[in-house]
Amino acid sequence: MREEHRQLLNDVFLAVRGRIWELERVIHPEGRPLTAQQQWSIDEMLTSQLGRDLADIIAYAEGYQDSALRVKRAIERVYRALFGSVLDDGYSVLKNFEKVHLGQIINQARVRMFRPEELLAPRQVREKLGVARQTVYDWIAEGKLIPVYVDGKIMFPQEQVEQFLTHRRRRRE
Numbered sequence: 001m002r003e004e005h006r007q008l009l010n011d012v013f014l015a016v017r018g019r020i021w022e023l024e025r026v027i028h029p030e031g032r033p034l035t036a037q038q039q040w041s042i043d044e045m046l047t048s049q050l051g052r053d054l055a056d057i058i059a060y061a062e063g064y065q066d067s068a069l070r071v072k073r074a075i076e077r078v079y080r081a082l083f084g085s086v087l088d089d090g091y092s093v094l095k096n097f098e099k100v101h102l103g104q105i106i107n108q109a110r111v112r113m114f115r116p117e118e119l120l121a122p123r124q125v126r127e128k129l130g131v132a133r134q135t136v137y138d139w140i141a142e143g144k145l146i147p148v149y150v151d152g153k154i155m156f157p158q159e160q161v162e163q164f165l166t167h168r169r170r171r172r173e
Contacts, residue, residue: 008105119157
């Protein structure tokens with residue numbers, strides 16, 4: 001693994017540990033001592049599920065062969081770990097996440113998963129879902145649709161759009 005990616009993993013682990021500490025502080029019962037957090041090395045954290053998932057995503061983005069399905073599941077777990085809601089099993093990816101280093105790597109991995117004919121332009125998504133152009137962009141901003149950026153163009157995996165459409169239909173029934 002390249003040094004820049006190792007540093008990225010260290011930064012992600014540090015951020016996750018900080019978030020865990022925040023959660024522990026707000027749910028900590030009054031009058032009980034708050035215990036110190038367990039400290040692990042980056043090598044130890046790489047053996048965690050999050051560490052293995054991030055390493056798989058990075059390797060796939062760098063061009064190493066792996067199962068696209070396995071990497072797709074790893075991306076879902078990473079999104080859930082980083083952006084998950086505590087009230088349900090969903091998540092909302094942060095706006096402009098594709099512009100930060102980790103977001104760029106995940107995007108590179110996602111781009112590799114699809115052939116060009118499996119990607120839809122925003123116009124095609126709008127037509128398929130029967131919504132206004134702004135609605136598609138609102139769903140991106142809300143994290144409901146996660147685009148893939150190919151040569152600076154916003155594209156959507158067709159399977160994601162199909163799943164989104166199925167989910168919307170079920171909610172309306």
